[in-house]
Amino acid sequence: xxxxxxxxxxxxxxxxxxxxxxVETVSLPNEETATREVVHHPNASGVIAVxxxxxxxxxxxxxxxxxxxxxxxxxxxxxPTDATPLEAMKRxxxxxxxxxxxxxxxVTEFYSSAGFCDEKLYLFYCDTLTKLxxxxxxxxxxxxxxxxxxxxxxxxLLSQGKIVDAxxxxxxxMWSNMLLQGxxxx
Numbered sequence: 001x002x003x004x005x006x007x008x009x010x011x012x013x014x015x016x017x018x019x020x021x022x023v024e025t026v027s028l029p030n031e032e033t034a035t036r037e038v039v040h041h042p043n044a045s046g047v048i049a050v051x052x053x054x055x056x057x058x059x060x061x062x063x064x065x066x067x068x069x070x071x072x073x074x075x076x077x078x079x080p081t082d083a084t085p086l087e088a089m090k091r092x093x094x095x096x097x098x099x100x101x102x103x104x105x106x107v108t109e110f111y112s113s114a115g116f117c118d119e120k121l122y123l124f125y126c127d128t129l130t131k132l133x134x135x136x137x138x139x140x141x142x143x144x145x146x147x148x149x150x151x152x153x154x155x156x157l158l159s160q161g162k163i164v165d166a167x168x169x170x171x172x173x174m175w176s177n178m179l180l181q182g183x184x185x186x
Contacts, residue, residue: 003029005036018042041112041119045089046075048107048125048171049097055148056175057097058168062143071157072165075121085109085122091136093126097146098135101126107174112166121167123174151176 005026014021020040028034049057058071076092078085086104093099105125112119138144149157154172157163163172 001029005029005034008033013037037116039117039119041117042077042079043085043120043122044075044077045085045092045122045124046073046167046171047089047093048123048175049074049093049099049101049129050125050127050175051129051148052127053148053150055150056154056172057099057146057148058154059096059144059146061145063165066164068164070165070168071163072168073171075167078122086124089122089124094132095136095138096142096144098132099129100132101130102128107178108170110170123167123171125175125178151179 005028007024007026009025011023012020013023018041022038022040024036024038026034026036047057051057057074059074060069060071062068063070074092074096076088076096078088082088082091086106089104090100093101103126107123107125109120109122111117112121151172154163155176158169158172163169
């Protein structure tokens with residue numbers, strides 16, 4: 001069975017600074033029609049940043065849509081000044097973490113929520129971190145704190161439901177798998 005849906009019409013409902021919302025009428029595989037609400041969001045990059053003590057950097061910040069403080073990996077949008085997802089991640093590690101890294105590896109890329117949004121995230125691993133004397137300032141509307149966590153601490157936070165951000169859950173899982181397979185950079 002061909003599962004592809006074909007767009008018959010698209011109507012833009014909202015155009016914002018960060019997201020656009022379209023309502024699409026699609027033709028289904030059974031030749032019926034359905035309505036799809038699609039959020040268009042810029043792509044982003046995130047990082048598994050590991051220090052010499054084998055701890056991962058996370059940031060704490062308020063997330064208004066869920067009305068709570070979250071623990072997340074450093075991450076940010078790929079903006080027009082970035083030529084690549086890696087350049088965006090280097091910028092975010094500098095800005096949110098205050099570090100640069102000599103070694104980088106792309107781990108994976110994924111969609112944050114393919115059922116309604118086209119945002120793609122690129123996940124990188126880095127170590128060989130260097131603390132920056134003059135880091136980039138945070139965005140004007142960005143307030144966060146930083147902390148380092150061992151894999152055991154992260155797994156405990158996960159089991160307690162204290163990490164709720166999907167990209168961070170995936171990053172912890174990927175780092176754990178890298179360690180199990182002996183693929184972490186030395």
